[in-house]
Amino acid sequence: MSLNKKTNYYLLLFVIFGGFLIFGVSENIKGPAIPDMQQELSLTDGTLGALLAINAFGFLLACTYTSWLISKIGAKTTSILTFVLMAISGVFIYFSTNFTSLVGAYFLLYIGNGMLEISLAIIAARLFTKNTGTMLNLSHFFYGLGSTVAPLVAAQIMGWEINASVLGWRGMYLIMLSLSLLPIIPVVVSRFPKEEGNDEEDRTSIKKLTKDPIAWLIVFALAMGVTAELGIAAWLVNYLVKVSEWTIGEASGMLSIFFFSFMLARLLLGPVTDKFGYAISIIVFSxxxxxxxxxxxxxxxxxxxxxxxxxFGIGPIYPTMMALLAKKYTKGTDTAITFTVVLIGIGGVVTNLMIGYIIEWVTNLSFGATFAESNKIGMQAGYFFIAMAAMLCGLASWEIYRRLKKEGNVL
Incomplete structure (x- = not known):
């Protein structure tokens, strides 16, 4: 079937927006699931942190090869493979019976998430050459939309009764991740933009990136921003349940309000970033x-x-930094995105471990307190680390701004 340019553009928008929607759902249904998962499998907070770190490693691994895979088998085939992989991971999570099998199933899911992240970032960077901040924030708005509805819907589905037994977190994952198959339809119909440039240019870009202080500052700032974003997504429900003694339903509602704020910021603040500058905007947001x-x-x-x-602050950080990245490294953008996301993945492995073990370590140090009080203090320490990550993102972004201003290239 022959498609005109405009129709194909709208199909690609559907792929990008739909992909980000699924991405938001798949990453953020874990909030309501984690307390039940932790109790059923008798996981300590440190072990839970290790599980999230292993997931981050799977995400990282996928980020290292997805750009290469796209160049070998094409963006279309890679995207289909990604969505199928995510749906299959839901089946494996459903049949997981212990921590080991859960780790394997989760690892597969985050392989899919990593592939999706790189694919969507590359397609969006090529497609949105005008009003980049606005369009990337709009794309990530759909991630926020998926993230907003995910905790509420997940909590509801977990409570469904089928044949007198509660569906629980396993059944919820099976149902929610089966939605990953839906974007395959526009993927099959559309024509994906081809890679521009050559391998030599990409290799040169990698060499330049490794020697560029701004590239490393972008990595650090984004790693801290993503740590705050994913840390809140993973730990807010657990925090409110253990520290404030809320029910899972009430805590999931608060997480959904967080993602509603997150989503609204991405919808409304994109034009602000284009007007006032990406670096300054990120400083304020973080x-x-x-x-x-x-x-x-x-x-x-x-x-x-x-x-x-x-x-409202967390939401625009990632897409705005990606807009800055696309404008700063106009040659070899694909490589710059891969370089950045891979290193963010490494940071994610470390910080996910740190959050879990900070909670466990501080809990164990709380001598003289009851277990509930000790656990409360530990959770507060872990969440304090998450908040400080956002502050560090702002400080690193200030240094990015200072260096860009010195170069006479404020973005």
Whole structure:
């Protein structure tokens, strides 16, 4: 079937927006599932942190080869493979009976998520050459939309009864991840943009990136921003259940409000980033997120809503930094994206481990307190680390801004 340019563009928009929607769902249904998963499989907070770190490693591994895979078998085939892989991981999670089998199934899911991240980032960077900040924020708005509905829907599905037995987290994963098959339809019908440039240019770009302080600052800032984003997604429900003694339903509702704020910021603030500059915007967003995540740790339930409002700061960080990346490295953008996301993945492995073990370590150090009190203090310490990650993103972004200004190339 022959497609005109406009029709193909809209199909590609559907692929990108739909892909980000599925991405948001697959990454953020874990919030309501983790407390039940932890209890059923008797996982410590450290072990849970290790599980999330292994997931981050799977994500990282996929990021290292996806660009190469696209060049070998094409973006279309790679995208189909990615969505099928994500759906299959839901089947494996459903049949997991112990920690080892769960690790394997989760690892497969995050391989799929990593492949999806790189594929969508490359397609979007090639497609959105004008109003880059606006369009990338709009694309990631759909990630926020998926993330917003995911915890609420997941919590509801986990409570479904089929043949007098509760569906639980396994059945929820099976149902939700089967949605990954839906974007295959527009993938098959559309024509994907081809890679521009040559391998030599890409290799030169890698060499330049490894010697460029701004490239490393972008990696650090994004790693901290992503640590805050994924840390909140993974730990907010657990925090509210253990520290504030909320029900899973109430805590999942707060996580959904966070992602609603997150989603709304991506929808509304893209044009702001194009107008005022990407670096300055990220500084403001990340410091806002850090401060609003810190305050409720010390004030308690009365200001718990600030955890959710922090989403307004967290939401635009990733797409805005990707816009800065695309504008800074116009030659070899694919390589710059791969370089950055792979190194963020390494940071994600480390920080996921750190969050889990900070919680466990501080809990064990809380001598003289009851177990519940010790666990509460440990969770607060872990969440404090998440909030500080957002603050560090802001400080690194300030240094990026300073260096870009010195070069006379403020973005």
């Amino acid at each position: 410091l806002f997120a850090g401060v609003f995540s810190l305050i409720p740790i010390f004030t308690g339930d009365s200001l718990a809503i600030l955890f959710a409002i922090a989403g």
